[in-house]
């Protein structure tokens with residue numbers, strides 16, 4: 001598609017764009033200025049899953065000039081029921097790349113940045129700072145806090161969505177001078193056992209579609225300045241044009257969607273920014289109090305899928321990720337101690353590992369830290385999920401502080417996910 005701009009600088013970049021975006025440009029309050037704002041705007045979507053796919057689809061179709069997609073995961077068959085930008089031919093492809101491919105087919109004119117790494121405390125600021133608006137389309141509490149804190153730090157609005165089972169939530173955080181942040185609303189994280197993933201709790205695909213679309217809509221409203229508009233009564237009744245997150249006086253609200261309830265949409269009016277909030281409040285002085293927070297620990301730790309996301313600000317040098325352990329094994333001779341019970345070791349194990357059940361190891365760790373020419377210099381402790389191995393590794397260190405020992409983050413489940421997909425998960 002090729003066409004010249006009719007009026008360079010003052011109009012849309014291409015003549016065809018008038019036809020492409022005409023249906024939205026003729027709306028009252030939108031017009032050419034609205035489309036030009038979209039053309040100049042940049043939005044980053046973190047998570048190209050159930051929420052991210054519909055959000056990305058509408059942002060790209062509407063003509064947002066620059067879109068960033070951040071996701072470290074790859075497309076799986078169980079994603080296709082709701083993650084509508086991916087398809088069967090792209091199974092195994094990084095989600096960010098698959099989503100970018102789909103978006104280019106919708107709109108080849110916009111710039112799309114593809115980031116195939118997990119957002120973590122160490123990369124959040126450089127990855128998010130090029131964009132005007134951040135969309136939280138992720139599914140875990142540590143990333144939600146990290147995104148909120150980074151949005152506050154960078155002074156950007158955060159359009160946050162969540163969906164589980166038949167229900168969803170939508171809220172715009174840190175907007176304007178007094179919009180609250182995620183921490184203002186949720187100073188304490190949910191208990192880890194309540195923060196299940198879609199794989200654990202289930203999700204109806206169309207529910208993520210509702211919330212993801214609304215996230216795109218909120219971003220478009222912020223960019224074009226439509227969020228301050230007072231809806232007419234007819235619009236309020238029809239819901240579709242009612243700003244779900246803002247009342248006419250500008251106060252933020254939390255939209256709750258429950259597909260099986262009547263009415264399915266409810267809004268809860270939110271207070272303004274909390275002065276005592278450690279992130280955005282006056283006393284917190286813009287994330288001052290929570291600098292260097294370990295997001296996984298703050299959210300209760302323990303979930304192996306969180307630990308491997310790399311959300312901790314630099315992991316302790318007493319721990320190792322599955323991919324790093326594989327590199328160490330390839331490069332040199334290492335000792336791997338598997339501390340699971342005998343039956344579990346019998347189900348599957350890393351071939352070169354030795355088996356010492358945790359009880360035996362903890363009962364007398366000195367037996368395993370004796371300098372022995374037969375042992376390689378480095379020892380790694382593994383278990384199923386990465387909890388017992390931490391206990392075992394610290395017992396070994398206590399027995400001999402100069403002993404080099406690390407535990408495998410996320411355990412053998414992480415090994416299966418990140419290194420050897422043929423290793424059974426049970």
Ligand SMILES: Nc1ncnc2c1ncn2[C@@H]1O[C@H](COP(=O)(O)OP(=O)(O)OP(=O)(O)O)[C@@H](O)[C@H]1O
Pocket residue numbers: 046047048049050051070071072073078079083095117118119120137138139140143197198199200309
């Ligand atoms: N810290 C992070 N950085 C980048 N992407 C993230 C981060 N945390 C979560 N995500 C991504 O957010 C998306 C959430 O989407 P969703 O819950 O629909 O998918 P899922 O994790 O693939 O699903 P399931 O729970 O069924 O396995 C996932 O693609 C996940 O990889």
Ligand SMILES: [Zn+2]
Pocket residue numbers: 180181182183184185273274277278279280281
């Ligand atoms: Zn706050």
